Amino acid sequence: MHTRRELIAQAAAVAGLAATAGMLPSVAQAAWSQAAFDAKTMADAVKALGGSAPAESKDVTLTSPDIAENGAVVPLSCACALPGVKRLALLVEKNPNALAAVFDISDAVESNVATRVKMGQSSNVFAVAMMADGRVLFAQKEVKVTLGGCGG
Amino acid sequence: MTDPMRIRAQAAGDKTTVRVLMSHEMETGQRKDSAGKTVPAWFIQEVSASHNGKPVLSAQWGPAVSKNPFLQFTIKGAKAGDKIVVSWVDNKGEARTDEATVS
Numbered sequence: 001m002h003t004r005r006e007l008i009a010q011a012a013a014v015a016g017l018a019a020t021a022g023m024l025p026s027v028a029q030a031a032w033s034q035a036a037f038d039a040k041t042m043a044d045a046v047k048a049l050g051g052s053a054p055a056e057s058k059d060v061t062l063t064s065p066d067i068a069e070n071g072a073v074v075p076l077s078c079a080c081a082l083p084g085v086k087r088l089a090l091l092v093e094k095n096p097n098a099l100a101a102v103f104d105i106s107d108a109v110e111s112n113v114a115t116r117v118k119m120g121q122s123s124n125v126f127a128v129a130m131m132a133d134g135r136v137l138f139a140q141k142e143v144k145v146t147l148g149g150c151g152g
Numbered sequence: 153m154t155d156p157m158r159i160r161a162q163a164a165g166d167k168t169t170v171r172v173l174m175s176h177e178m179e180t181g182q183r184k185d186s187a188g189k190t191v192p193a194w195f196i197q198e199v200s201a202s203h204n205g206k207p208v209l210s211a212q213w214g215p216a217v218s219k220n221p222f223l224q225f226t227i228k229g230a231k232a233g234d235k236i237v238v239s240w241v242d243n244k245g246e247a248r249t250d251e252a253t254v255s
Contacts, residue, residue: 032197032198032212032243033212036212037212037214072218072219073218073219074218075222077224092216095216096180096182097214097215097216099214099216100213100214100216100217101211101212101213101214101216101217102211102212102213103209103210103211103225104209104210104211104212105209106207106208106209107228108203108206108208108227108228108229109208109209109225109226109227109228110167110225110226110227110228112225112226113209113211113223113224113225114222114223114224114225115217115218115221115222115223115224116217116218116221116222117216117217117218118178118180118215118216118217118218119216
C-alpha cells in the first residue's frame with residue numbers, strides 16, 4: 001500500500017513538473033491543472049490537486065440520476081455539510097480522464113454546486129470535498145448510462 | 153462568435169441561487185469525424201464568478217463537462233439588485249464575460 005502511494009505521488013509530481021515547465025502540449029493557462037485532468041483515477045487526480053488520501057464520508061452528498069438515458073448530459077451536483085470546504089471536485093471513474101470539474105469554493109458561496117457532465121459508459125461517479133484542514137472526503141454513486149456520451 | 157451566457161440569479165431569503173447556461177461546443181478531443189480524423193479538443197477550462205466585483209467562485213473544467221455547460225451555485229448574502237459577473241476562458245484562449253442582476 002505504501003509503495004503504491006509513493007508511486008502515485010511521484011507520478012503526480014513528475015506530471016506536475018512537466019505541466020509547469022510547459023512541456024505538455026495545449027497548456028494554455030497556467031492555473032489550469034493539466035496533471036489533475038490527465039489523471040486516470042480519483043486518487044491520482046486528488047494527489048495532483050494537492051490533496052491527501054481521500055476518505056469516504058457521509059457529509060459529502062452527491063446527487064445524480066441512477067440511470068442516465070443520455071450519457072452526453074448527466075446532471076450532477078455535489079454538496080458538503082461540513083464548514084471549511086476549499087474545493088469540490090466531480091469525477092467519473094470510467095471516463096478517459098477521471099476528473100470532470102473542480103470548483104474553488106470561497107466563504108461567500110455555499111459548498112453546493114451543480115453542473116452537467118458527459119459519461120462514456122456506466123460507471124461510478126465521485127464527489128470529492130477538499131477541506132481547509134487538509135482532509136479529503138468523498139462520496140460515490142453508480143450511474144448507469146443507456147447511451148454513451150462520446151459520440152459512440 | 154460565442155453566444156452570450158444566460159445567467160439567472162434569484163434571491164430567496166439571504167441566499168441567491170445563480171444558474172448559468174453557457175454556449176460552447178465542449179469538444180473532448182476523443183471524437184473522430186467522418187474522415188477518421190480526431191476532432192481537436194475545444195472546451196472551457198476556467199470559469200469564474202464574482203458578486204459586486206468580489207470573486208466568489210472559480211472552477212477548472214475538463215472536457216468531460218457537457219456541451220453548452222450548465223452551472224449552478226449559491227451565493228450567501230446577495231440581495232436583489234446586486235451584480236453577478238460570470239466569465240470563462242477556453243483552451244483556445246477565447247474568453248467571454250457576461251453579467252446579470254440579482255432579482
